[in-house]
Amino acid sequence: MAFPSKLLNEGEHVVVSTRTHAKALILPGLGVLVALALALFVGGLVDSSAVTIAVWVLFLAVVVWFVVGPFLRWLTTTYTFTNRRFIKRSGFIAKEGRTIPLNRISGVDFEIGVIDRIFGCGTLVVSDASTDGRVELYDIPDVEQVQLQVSHELHRLSGGDRRDDGT
Structure with a gap:
């Protein structure tokens, strides 16, 4: 850079x-994997499409919060x-x-x-x-x-x- x-x-x-170092992105990545597992688990438990949509919206919020934010901080800090x-x-x-x-x-x-x-x-x-x-x-x-x-x-x-x- x-x-x-x-x-x-x-x-x-x-x-x-x-x-x-890129190791700063490991924990955010693990957080997304846990959120994905939870979203798949909860999405599989319910039959309601409204709850399923809410689960995936929440998952996307977690991705933005735990991955996009730290990635942009990592990328733009020199x-x-x-x-x-x-x-x-x-x-x-x-x-x-x-x-x-x-x-x-x-x-x-x-x-x-x-x-x-x-x-x-x-x-x-x-x-x-x-x-x-x-x-x-x-x-x-x-x-x-x-x-x-x-x-x-x-x-x-x-x-x-x-x-x-x-x-």
Whole structure:
């Protein structure tokens, strides 16, 4: 997913652009399967066409609520690191964004749980000097590589001459 170049400043380029891992859609998918099983079961129990129609309308509402909503959130939420800033954008109709200049970021860490390891993703923790303090980006694919690329860019931005061993 390419970040729109029209939203970049002159001389700015994308270092990493990603979105949440597709594993975020597993639970909504399971919810629809359960709703489908219930709709088929209840639809098979009743002989009334009005009740059957109501069951399927309810099923469609569940699909919209548990699948379409999360899918659109997943599809429209991106996390981008450029050589100058971190950008979080989300929304299809109503848009929301957050930008943190790279020079304000004090650290980029990652956390990988057991389930995350199975799926190849993890949580990226971006710490900054603001009152919010940190931004947690859950279920980032290849989180270790993303953290490495962002850390490299932070090091490059700071001049790259500073030694990291404290001497």
